[in-house]
Amino acid sequence: MRYQLDLTLRQAEGALNRVIGAAERRGYRPLKVDGETQSDGDRWHLRLTVEGEQDDLQLREQLAKLYDCLHVQVSTCP
């Protein structure tokens, strides 16, 4: 299954590595990464497309646990 993740991250050192690394370690292969600094300059908006065999709930809960992850929304790619 392919999933699209929309993430809001604290713009902190290591935040990007932490999110992508966590997804990979939990069995979701990144296919596409895209993002930008939000207008307030304190946050990133990151869009990540991943592929994995497990369901999206696990991915969402694991990423939501990360301190730098302020918001995560996971949707299944058509």
Add this chain to the structure above:
Amino acid sequence: MNASQWLVKALLDEGVDTIFGYPGGAIMPFYDALHGSPLRHILVRHEQGAAFAANGYARASGRVGVCVATSGPGATNLITGIADAMLDSVPMVCITGQVPTGLMGTDAFQEVDVFGMTMPVVKHSFLVRRAEDLPSVLHEAFRLARNGRPGPVLIDLPKDVQIADASELPAYVPAVRMPLPAAGEAGLHAAVALMAHARQPVIYAGGGIVLGEAVDAFRVFAEAAQLPVVQTLKGLGSLPDEHPLNLGMLGMHGSRAANLAVQEADLLIVVGARFDDRATGRLDGFAPHARVIHLDADPAEIGKRRSADVAVLGELSTSLFRLTPAVGAQRHARNGSARAAWTATCCERAAEQAPRYDYPGPDIHAPAMLRELSQRAPAAVVCCDVGQHQMWVAQHWAFQHPRQHLSSGALGAMGFGLPAAIGAQLEDPSAQIICVSGDGSFLMNVQELATVARYQLPIKILLLDNQALGMVRQWQTLFFERRHSEIDLSDNPDFVALASAFGIAAHSVATQAGLGDAIDAWLAHDGPALLHVAIDAAAGVWPLVPPNRSNAEMLDGDADELAPLPLPEKHPSKTTAITEEIPDAIST
């Protein structure tokens, strides 16, 4: 005041009384600030010892353990202890020195990216590039370490930041432990409804119970429910060992009664456990007829390995408190008599299948020795290493509370036992601390005998010596056609002479005849003491569920082939509709 001096004062303000560490180049300003301060520093002899000691301190108390190391090798040596804390949810704050910010990224002397290296094994980490960030970072580090599901937090502190001016920094505001949100009503009501339908429920108790300070609430819940209880390695002691509802540990080296009950159950009430593979065995054969109510503090554990029919997320003690009146009332409601009969059957089986300790012959039988020792020292805190002795302790020690059992559960880190015992002893100098180790594990952090001797910690070390890596040997015997590859430790040092060289009293015993007196003298010794016990290299840990097998396929030491446990002929349907609700029975 520089930032290091501010940090030492802030740690004291946070309530930290003891830290474990080892100095070096990039952390020298911090150690300079430590000089003459009331913050007690325990000088270990290897940074891994510092991490495990802080880990043991935290496990024994529930407080945040703190360790310190320099950059480079000092920092990398901490990592095993940090990983252990992450996997077993132990609250720790780990402070590492780093090369000055101007040298970072230049492959400077003793520069490693410990911030990056530890990312998968910390709850969170901070790299402090400006002294003015220190107050918020320290506060967040302690808050994160102890709140929610506990875990380790790393603070990497470059040397120039350590000496930066901190005279304008605000006073430190200690972090407080915040209770988790209570579970929602819907989950509690659904749990009660599911329990009402069950005829063969089993309570599955995990390490989350003690982490959530929910031992008392759990005991009240189990007493009210009068249902059989199985415990994970880290859940041991949630019910006292001798409690009539306690069926023992489940899983790979679990008791037959516990595994059989789970395999036959029509409902698992999982409290603070995570369906670890060592507990479940082959997952698709685990509790095949059971529905699942999963109570936990961590949403990410729900459905991670086994889907839950009902999830009860939130502070465990509150959830258990809310459910207790309902489960008590259910004893006298529909299916109450069936559940009572089921409980009686499980408990009778546990009694019938209890381990026997009448081992014949002159040799020392480790399970019998450990059982006897646990009866002689019922309040002791046992710090285990990893291997056969760890499983014998789990199977045969009569734990009264989970904080009596400090064991590297998920990481399974050999070398954990001795430094963890140091941490536990320093946390409570009046406690009786027993380190149970094996000859393989003991040599992994043997240098910490120097720490034991330096601080005259009255730790009692029980060293079970089979001159082999016993657990690996057992698996090679069973699953690798007896090819014993690189497990021979028959050239072990003279452990009595070794301990004596560190100034620690030591004695060796090899036969049953001398064991009782040797244990008496060892326990009575005023100060640290090591008892070296020679045991048979061929001794195994039984029962054993082979890898990739169901818990129904327990292997016994007397059997040449796998002997599947008998299962009942009729199983409850998994598709039974849940229609009954007893909302009024939920306590508010």
